[in-house]
Amino acid sequence: MKKISLLSILLFLVSFTYSSLAQKLPSISEKTKGLKKYEGFLPFYWDEDAGKIWLQIDKFDKEFLYYSSLPAGLGSNDIGLDRGLLGDEKVVFFQKIGRKILLTQPNYKYRALTNDANEKRAVQQSFASSTIWGFVAEAEEDGKVLVDATDFLMSDVTGIADRIKGMKQGSYSLDKSRSAMYLTNTKNFPLNSEFEVTMTFVGGEDAGEFVRSVAPSQEALTLRVHHSFLQLPDSDYKPRVFDPRSSFNAISYFDYSTPVSEPIDKYYIVRHRLKKKDPKAKVSEAVEPIIYYLDNGTPEPIRSALMEGAQWWNQAYEAAGYKNAFQVKLLPDDADPMDARYNVINWVHRSTRGWSYGASIIDPRTGEIIKGHVTLGSLRVRQDYLIAQGLLSPFEKGEKLDPEKDPMLKMALTRLKQLAAHEVGHTLGLMHNYSASINNRASVMDYPHPTVKLNSKGEVDLSDAYALGIGDWDKYSITFGYQDFPQGTDEKTALNKIIDEANTKGLLFLTDIDARPAGSHSPTAHLWDNGKNPVDELNNTLAVRQKALSSFGENTIRKGMPMSHLEDVLVPIYNYHRYQVEAAAKIIGSVDYRYALRGDGQKPNTLVSKETQQKALDAVLQTLSSETLTIPELIIQLIPARPAGYWPNRELFKKRTGRAFDPLAAAESAADFPLQFLLQPERTSRMVEYEARYSSLGLEEMLNQLVEKTWKAPKTTGLARKVQFQTEQIVLTHLLALSVNEATNYQVRAVCGKAIKDLKAYIESQKNTKESDYAAHLDYAVERMKNPSAAKVATHKEMAPGAPIGCDEE
Structure with a gap:
């Protein structure tokens, strides 16, 4: 029932x-x-x-x-x-x-x-x-x-x-x-x-x-x-075919109606709709200009800096034959930045500094940008100010500086202008261009570290820290993407001509896949580097760093600030050379290449000479010296433990000494950093191959010089001696780890094994020393050699964040 x-x-x-x-x-x-x-x-x-x-x-x-x-x-x-x-x-x-x-x-x-x-x-x-x-x-x-x-x-x-x-x-x-x-x-x-x-x-x-x-x-x-x-856009938009040399982002799809003799995958660039009122005119107003609206919650003087920087893009559209086609206005009070009708530049607050980014809403069918949407992190400007503060140590009288005469504020605001232009550039359809720095800062789509020099008096000069205005490469990019050709023009031929002109001027374009990986092999594509020659700029950066450290002291912070806050300013100055180290290290085991197409006249690959690689190695090895790595005693004595209420954060040096300042841990991270690039598995595998193919700088040569400049260098005294011992152990860690790393080829492991064996023989020859600390150091190294698999590079103290931190990228 x-x-x-x-x-x-x-x-x-x-x-x-x-x-x-x-x-x-x-x-x-x-x-x-x-x-x-x-x-x-x-x-x-x-x-x-x-x-x-x-x-x-x-x-x-x-x-x-x-x-x-x-x-x-x-x-x-x-x-x-x-x-x-x-x-x-x-x-x-x-x-x-x-x-x-x-x-x-x-x-x-x-x-x-x-x-x-x-x-x-x-x-x-x-x-x-x-x-x-x-x-x-x-x-x-x-x-x-x-x-x-x-x-x-x-x-x-x-x-x-x-x-x-x-x-x-x-x-x-x-x-x-x-x-x-x-x-x-x-x-x-x-x-x-x-x-x-x-x-x-x-x-x-x-x-x-x-x-x-x-x-x-x-x-x-x-x-x-x-x-x-x-509503989706009307059909009065003509997609433009993607060219990998152009620096535009792309959409792609498979068209199964394509004849078998042609590629099935189709690529179109991502861009806004823009048409001239008169396509025949060399310069014409746009039928409808591109307008961006700046967050009305942005305070001055930041608001004016962002407005100016974003407006730079009009220079590129003028070069493409448009008059006043790109405009920046303040968002009206009654407008919603999420409203699909507005391209916006948002000033966004977070609890910690982090990436800014440019995103877009696009029509997935065609690649047309419907809405550009920029996010600028508000704490970035404070980090630039902090770097300038550490470089200048300007508070001789201790008081706050007049904003009208503050060189640090001027540098930070100039960086904001560049940042606004950079992120807006992404929302116009452009990728990063990490090769622009060697072409006199030819693109705002590069990542710029401040370009700082010492003047004739040996003083730190911030006057040219960041470029002002759109670069030459940006003008060619916008012309490629947005030029409105008169009816009857062979578009493919006209677009090739634009790229050929840029190539003829020596303007380069390489992007994230060529610059971000630690093992990347381009000698020109680097994040945050400066100068035409990365090695020369590394030497300049080290000189600026030395000058800043020699001036570092009470004058670096304002009166009334906790003395422990000297560490906050010291971190970016002590690590000031980090990006140029990376750029110089990546020259080793590199090949200069282009996004070449068949028939465009570009040489796909150009070998980097052994002489050039050797100069890069010499400069990078200098950063491993105890002289470079040891923080001066006068600075260490000025930095106490942080007082109650001021908690430590990840922007500081990692420590092994509790609350006490730890100069050895700072030196540990600074020594480990260049070795991550020099002894990166992909780089070392290429070095073996390139040496065999064209007598490039070989891995065995590099390891011999590395050991010579560290383990076999004359021993110093005091704290510098302990820094030296520590650096030698870090070198050994990388050698041991590389010798058993199956991501490398067999010859890399063989060469590393031989280097370890030779180093062990050298250590045995030094064991008659009467210096107990040196003897202990040598004994510990021999013990470590018995178990290479136990060597973990990740155990070293990592460097405090330099680039913006977090999960997204600029």
């Missing part, structure tokens, strides 16, 4: 559900009686009593663009949930199946650009689409339906909970009882609809330090999520 009763109940429920779905729906006007209507792209109603958004849908099977964003963030640079963070853009459409309304994303990675409907269908059915959400029609009228969009709008579309969990910062889940629509920024316009929601995530029993440091209560994190729906 129980089974029969249960079956009856189930049949009744099915029948009831079917009849409920099948019954006639109320009209939209009946369902929304008394509700406030928002007319626009996707009309919607606000039900204040229920806290619901009712969405009216009449655009079925018609594609539009959707993306989410984060207008109010978490404030932790490491987690990365910044104010202004953009989600991925999606081409979507509403599909009606009975009362079900599906929000579907077609798969534009795979296409068939043909008029043959069957051929198109074959491709569409071969690859998955994605159903983003399912709604149920609650009312219907004149071909329109009404759905409750509240659950969709309150879903975690930006992946907030997963992001926090992925960073091991706690387990959180959305609490709808503490979430609600944010009507202030929920608006409708003819071509776009904007919705915003206040969302609270609860949990936090296992909250990590990154969360605890920014949240007022770790058990509840309240942020805001924004949803943008907008």
